[in-house]
Amino acid sequence: MLPLSSRSLCLLAGLGLASTACAPTYQLGLKPAQSTGLFKDGREQVLAVADSVEVRLSFVCYEPTRVVFEAEYYNPTKRTLVVDPAAFQYEASRVAASPLPEGQKTKRPKPLPGMEVTAAVAAASMALPLPPLPPQALAAFDPEPEITALKERADKEAMKAARVDWLGLALGVASIATDVASITRNNETRAQYETRAAIRDAAFTYNSISSATKIGHAVAAEVMQARAADLQEYALRKVTLEPGFQVRGYLYFPRYDAADGLVVKAPVGSNAVPLEFVQVRKRL
Missing domain, CATH: 1.10.287 (Helix Hairpins)
Known part of the structure; x- marks a missing residue:
């Protein structure tokens, strides 16, 4: 279970895209790009298998500056496997904005409550500029330096x-x-x-x-x-996974709200397997 302090942060951050007066407000969320039917603690997981190693990933919540996933590894092989959170990365993508019909190019879109919209539509409806995508893949945070710094x-x-x-x-x-x-x-x-x-x-x-x-x-x-204790207990930390064993823990990535898709690349030995998510905005 997510610690209370983190649950509170996630609840506040999950309401995500607040806006100025009279502009729409959106609730931000992440879900698998393709429904898998695999659930853990109520969260749908994306599954990938590489070299017989099973990797599962699910979205947990948003923090003010981070997005939190839970990773789960199962090693059925006869060899050890090093799992390193710092080796995870994600690449952000965005759906291209659809051209508006002639005569409506200056009008802001007005999504109806409950509608899921792209980053471009959400930005346009709030009269906000759409920031560029990250120029390169974003790495997950290594919890060890943060744990040490917090303790000090x-x-x-x-x-x-x-x-x-x-x-x-x-x-x-x-x-x-x-x-x-x-x-x-x-x-x-x-x-x-x-x-x-x-x-x-x-x-x-x-x-x-x-x-x-x-x-x-x-x-x-x-x-x-308390934060250091939470990271020690819940974060995925670098570990040597013995044959027949499994490990699970939270991954913390930089949060990037202006993306429509995130492809998380999970390390398996010298390879990386992709796990795809879509980032949605629901009009409140």
Whole structure:
């Protein structure tokens, strides 16, 4: 199951193509280019077989800047197989825009609710420019550097959260000392009172800000630790697959909304097998 934080991101990102006022809104999705009838956890899988190795791929969700697939390998052979997420790539394609009838070239298309449209039609209906396709195949993210970086940043944030604030401590001590001194005085002058109040207010204000900053560092550390833990548990990581074994995990690719088709190339030994998906936009 997708972790809660990722599910929330996917839900928000899946509503994808928001637009300006009065323009249509579209829900973005990915599905196999050809229906396969193969399902895992409610998601339809694309199947490819190379050198007797079975590879299955299904779309999981969109994150704000990434698209997430789940890959599944089964190795029935008598040889080992190295599965490396960094070796996955996808190529984006687009359906050519249909020419409009004469006299309608300046009119924006108005797809009906529930209609699935191409990237060109969606862009035209929102009066947005259609960006060029990526000039080359896009590689999947290798989770290992990200896991390491997240752990290091989480440790730094945790250290900042636990660090003793000596200035705040000194201000607190000074405030207490002036309050105690005021008790022993018979007649506290107005200037002494104002000095004591100023020290007390400065100590309170500084320590309030310091506490809020520490809480911010602690929350940041927790978020990064949770993300690192999610990647460790759910991401597909480089592994040697022994004969008769299988492995599954999430693949994270750069998200590219302005494509109509994605061909994911999955590595099998020295070869790569294509798994085809179409990217659809449904008018809300």
